[in-house]
Amino acid sequence: MIDTHATAPPREPLARQLARRKPIEQMVAGAGTDGTANSGKLKRSLGVWQLTMISVGATLGTGIFVVLGSSVPMAGPAVWISFLIAGVAALLSAVSYAEMAGAVPVSGSSYSYTYATMGEGLAWVCGWCLVLEYGVSVAAVAVGSAEYVNETLNIFGLSLPAALSAPPGGADGSMINLPAVVLVLLAMVLLIRGVSEAAWVNTIMVVIKIGVLLLFIGIAFSAFQASHYETLLPMGAAGMSAAASRLFFSYIGFDAASTAGEEAKNPQRDLPRAIIASMAIVTGIYILVAIAAVGARQWDWFDGTEAALLIILQELTGAKWISLIFAIGAVVAIASVVLTVLYGQTRILMTMARDGMVPRVLGRVSQRTGTPAAGTLICGSVIAVIAGLIPLGQLADATSIGTLFAFMLVNLSVIYLRRARPDMERTFRVPLFPYVPLLGAGMCVYLMVNLGLSTWWVFLAWMAVGALVYLGYGRRHSVASLAARRETVDSDDARPAN
Template structure:
């Protein structure tokens, strides 16, 4: 069947070198490591961790981060093996196309677009909130929104997305240098949070470490929709905290680790990817995990988790304000603002690279994959992606779809993990510089763990996800399947063979 055809790896590599659609290899191991830290150390530390502690895990949010880190590490091993075997832009989409066929590749690419687009808009929205926080802390009364004709535009998110879109159009290396500068600043702020936070830690705030499950707030219908799928399937009444809360917290804070699959999308722009990619990805993941665990210990040790739960939008500043250290709260608010800038930049870059890979294959319009001659960047595509993210972030309440980012990422992680097994079976001749250890065991464990984290996301998230998949499948069958370059090549090869058969048949009749 056409939709189950896989794209040969050799063809994928050849397409990445197509004139007018190629990217330039400029990134080093250091750039990749900083890129991973840049995209991960942001909303995960400054916002999502506090939210998970307040609403799901309590002090056990540290365990939630550890579970999410293990799931990410296992999946990232699979990404590293794939990326060193097929070092081109597109990440999980490209890997799936080479192993499991066109339809599943489209679904994964569509989910990556969901992940990166929604994440870019949500993080930009967070950036706007922190900008308003910084203004209020320094005594400035600056309106968060402006009236543009009949619509109200939240100008902060719109501005920051526009700035980084311009930087990415000017070149990946330039963007990486700017990102490095901001990343060093926010790492300093995170270390400040850890050092100052531990000065306020009280042992009694860690008890109970895993809070006892309590009935969820809200009406019956609302509570059920907010309940995780696994809790609902087990017949449990809608509840917060407890053991299910720890895993629900892990599913939420997984948002903090989404950057590392984005790093894999830059494989085509990396110098010596066979060595650089694994080193950069794992160094970044290790640094980020250590920072997350230390910050979560400081956060839940400073104040009881109930104090965080009482806040409408719990963040790190909530804890420092609760202990009376408003000066630290100002530093954190500024650090959060700086931290989220680099997250936005890497997400915008990753989004453009996934769409570029899909358009190269004809599943999206081919015009989107054209790169500029001077800088070898997908300028028109980057501008389009940036404009859409800026408009959604500035004009909508996109933050309500936060968990959609996680389900899109986890679905890709599941397929990539299983794809390693398929790749090794179909192409034993490939010798990637990095291989996931313990044969099939770790890829299978990775897939199962990611599936379990998906099952711990809210029912309403699953409903939105099914709707998103339905829209994606409609686009594929209406456009993508008919314009697939793989299908065109197959049809051309078949038509080239057919006349020869007809000639042979004609000769046979004459004889």
């Protein structure tokens, strides 16, 4: 056992510590322990079905309910091709995640993969990006719940008071986004109780939101007109490509299953299957929704149309119950994303805590529930406050850079590990190596470069804060670095004196 409270040996040079890699065998053998008394093991209770639903739940969110209104005017009837292009771009990174999840079957997702291949410095940057991505994503998605809760209540002639529908600062006297707070706290309680229960609740929610979208597809296809596709590219190939870049972010979330490495029954077999299966499900649904929507309405009808799917159903059926079903479906979609992304956030922080990168309390596993209860309570409470009281504004856009940076590192990790350990057992191998991971990394860089300047400033500010946190805490408490330094001291003590 590593006694991190004992007098530590001299600190190693910063450059050497930043480059220090954590052996994969040590990661796998030590899953559930950080060498200190506060460690514990998570319960292996998730099969391939639950893992797939976690990724689908985190990916298939509210975006598809509103994304067509802004994407169809850019691409025209070819918007379904834009979805396909974006899906292929996301798949380039997804297959890299699948290979790394099978080769490094531990919690921590891209943070752990980067630690094993590129060293502590880039692993910290990746983990810090994920803290931003997951935390702000949960808050940003939860904030949208007030609108859909109001839509549901409006059907019964009710509505939430303005003071309880948005963070402070609005002209309507808003004070708190109460639905967002309640949603995050409910997800937090469910995750504390146990991952198995949370996974089944998420599965039910995913089935509901897929059912709502299939309902739309069925009704929209009943009014399908092939003439709407006579001019496939009215805005040219450039418009189709621009729409694909925007739609790429509708696929973010497929990596959620990779945070469940320690809770999967058979992680080396099931994690790659879950990641690829979730991408196939989400891409298929997106394309079918796009084809059905444009088949039911001319592409220029979507320009400036909000909640296009809901309006199409109302116009085609004339039934008010459609509004109720879609409003409830949107709330369920939000709840599913909040639950699965909060789950991923807590597991990444747990892994970082075990490595000494963040306070150890975030890595403690409850003996009663088999979950990182303390970390989930802290993380959920902070996010609930952010969602309820702080207008996120463009901070949410910075999650895009953090996500793309993490994707890029995973693609590069595959290349490194293939070169460094070609004989290592892999349950899934990226096809067409090294072209696929190189294309995946290149696509991430391209999308990052095309993000707005204000988003970059927010991201750089977050990285500056992260550097201070690492230098002030992570560098001093790094378990891997401390173990290496102790081994050096022990070997020096054992060396015969001249």
